[in-house]
Amino acid sequence: xxxxxxxxxxxxxxxxxxxxxxxxxxxxxxxxxxxxxxxxxxxxxxxxxxxxxxxxxxxxxxxxxxxxxxxxxxxxxxxxxxxxxxxxxxxxxxxxxxxxxxxxxxxxxxxxxxxxxxxxxxxxxxxxxxxxxxxxxxxxxxxxxxxxxxxxxxxxxx
Numbered sequence: 001x002x003x004x005x006x007x008x009x010x011x012x013x014x015x016x017x018x019x020x021x022x023x024x025x026x027x028x029x030x031x032x033x034x035x036x037x038x039x040x041x042x043x044x045x046x047x048x049x050x051x052x053x054x055x056x057x058x059x060x061x062x063x064x065x066x067x068x069x070x071x072x073x074x075x076x077x078x079x080x081x082x083x084x085x086x087x088x089x090x091x092x093x094x095x096x097x098x099x100x101x102x103x104x105x106x107x108x109x110x111x112x113x114x115x116x117x118x119x120x121x122x123x124x125x126x127x128x129x130x131x132x133x134x135x136x137x138x139x140x141x142x143x144x145x146x147x148x149x150x151x152x153x154x155x156x157x158x
Contacts, residue, residue: 006054006057006058007023007039007057007062007064008023009023009024009025009026010022010023011023011064012064012065012145013041013062013063013064013065014062014063014064014065014066014103014105014142015041015043015050015060015061015062015103016061016062016100016101016102016103017100017101017103018043018045018046018048018050019043019044019045019046019137019138019141019142020043020044020045020065020138020141020142020144020145021041021042021043021044021050022041022042022044023039023040023041024040024041024042024049025039025040026038026039026040026054027040027051029051036053036054036055037053037054037055038051038052038053038054039051039052039053039054039057041062044141045137045138045141061102061103062103063103065142065145065146066105066142066146067146067147068146068147068148068149070105071105071143071146071149071153073106074105074106074109075153075156075157077106077109077110077113078109078110078112078113078156078157079156081110081113083113083114083117083118084114085114085117085118089125089127089128092114092128093127093128093131096111096114096115096128096131096135097131099111100131100134100135100138105139105142108135108138108139108142109139109157111131111132111135112132112135112136112139112157115128115131115132115135116132119132136157139157140154140157143157
């Protein structure tokens with residue numbers, strides 16, 4: 001049986017809140033008496049492995065790695081975008097958490113940008129330090145997978 005899959009074996013993907021991974025295989029498994037096809041995904045950062053039914057992949061928010069064309073607009077936003085510094089830290093933390101949960105590189109870049117700017121002005125609290133480290137790791141992890149990105153472009157996010 002020939003199936004047209006959304007992702008191909010060997011393709012790099014981004015799984016929100018987990019980071020970058022690679023599609024290692026597509027396997028058939030029986031679960032609750034029903035045979036289903038599953039993507040086997042190996043995560044880069046945590047070295048964990050997930051199995052997600054192929055028919056649930058769209059609702060999982062897994063996406064392809066950003067391309068170099070989209071990266072240029074993200075780079076501009078990162079360098080020139082405005083930060084909302086007037087929010088109380090608890091509200092800011094909630095907004096930033098929601099942005100990271102989307103799994104979108106632009107949202108993650110905005111979190112990194114805003115927290116790095118704040119860090120230059122004053123010390124971040126422990127929660128925001130952890131948020132910055134987490135978001136930065138995911139951002140750099142994805143940037144390393146984008147075809148055509150230069151070392152200079154990656155360093156502009158550091």
